[in-house]
Amino acid sequence: MQNRYEGRSVLLTGVAGDIGRTYLHQFVEAGAYVVATDLQDAADTGQSAVDEANSLGTGKAVFVPADITAADDMDKAVRTAADAFGRLDALVNNAAIYQGLGPKRPLTELTEQDWERVLRVNVVGTWQAIRAAAPALRAGGGGRIVNIASVVSRNGAAGFAHYVASKAAVEGLTRAAARELGAAGTTVNAVSPGLVDDTGSRAVNTDEYMERVAATRSIPRAMLPTDLVSAVMWLAGPDSGFVSGQTVIVDGGGVFA
Template identity: 55%
Template sequence: MTTPAPSSRSVIVTGATGGMGGDFVRAFAATGADVVASDLHRSSAAGEELAAEVTAVGGGRVSFVPADITSDDDLAALVEHATATSGGVDVLVNNAGIFMDLGAKRPMTEVTNDVWDQVMTVNARGTWQAIKAVVPAMRARGGGRIVNMASSTVYNGVAGFVHYVASKAAVDGITRVAARELGPDGITVNALAPGLVETPAAIAMNPPEYLQRAAQGRFIQRGMVPGDLVSALLWLAAPESGFVTGQTIIIDGGQLQA
């Protein structure tokens, strides 16, 4: 085990091998932070590849630990790894969620109870479970930063995704409760609510005309990319941002107001 430098930041990014996670891992590593990238066990090969690729660039150390965010045991092992390799956990980027695996959009009358439960279990319960898992380590460190991944779909009630939208509304609520309960511990909890980000998942789920219409309808008239979230994410995760909490920041290039 290597002893971490006292100033090094320890960051966990879940959903690291998805469309957005890799950009978040790269951004934190570029600041010199130690990053534990995590995703489902089935994504281990991609995760190991990502860790090797980012480590080779230089900056902070990156490792991959598989964890299902609905498993308390997996999450405990994830936190244990971060603690063993970097001395604790300073930042949790609670990015994992069922998005790509939602499949085609469908009317709410055709969403089955089983699919509803699955999406809520991962996106809502899993988000809360990941928070629960890091809290003891953050308390031990004297504070921390948690950034959840919500969605702008909550505010325009996008059609075809009732279960997903409900799950992200839950993330919004969890963010507020966690911010209130964890504030006294110096832990801030915020959420980013991205608009339509052109990740492989969004591209697979929406016809090109839909993405084009979204891009042209924004105040900032172009497609949104994961990098558009990075500056806000790093800001919310920074030690200096200790007075910003309980907020959901919509980042969509002005899509909602357009």
């Protein structure tokens, strides 16, 4: 994988989270030029992730504060790729409300506001980033879009029905975008992670639940953010040009679907 990203430009959202930061480091280490985004409220953490990445490798990253639900913000992030790096080759739609879900609750206790917030960010925001990036990807010859789903849409994990539904919608959006953007040469795929042992998961799950899920995998161990890197980098990179509309589950063989 090393150096396959030299000269390639990637727009990556949600870099202030543990998983986004891991993707960012790996992309820059592989030589990519990365426009790294997160909310203004998370700008300090996002900027530190970018500073760390820039000390690692041959590529380069810049931080742009951007709310994925705001059209202007996403247009600005895409323009930054063109201005700073001259092109855009891939969008990795990693930002979502996950850690911010708070404690698990029965679906009978969710409010309409809970639903609207989660669907707005996880679904509308994912679309907003695709909308903004599609013309720049097309202009560069097609490009790649990788959306981050979740195995919860397959196993129906109890306690956050709105989040489960939002990630099922991300898979549907992935297929629709693959159909619509394919003629321009753009591939659109999803990576569906299992339960990752990171700050986000520890905020919304008990230690006992984390251990139980890890033990039921075919590969019975905790999943780390680094376990996701090769699938994301393959689908966002030059070698996956005839793969589109797919969801790749990366969860140590927990869910088979």
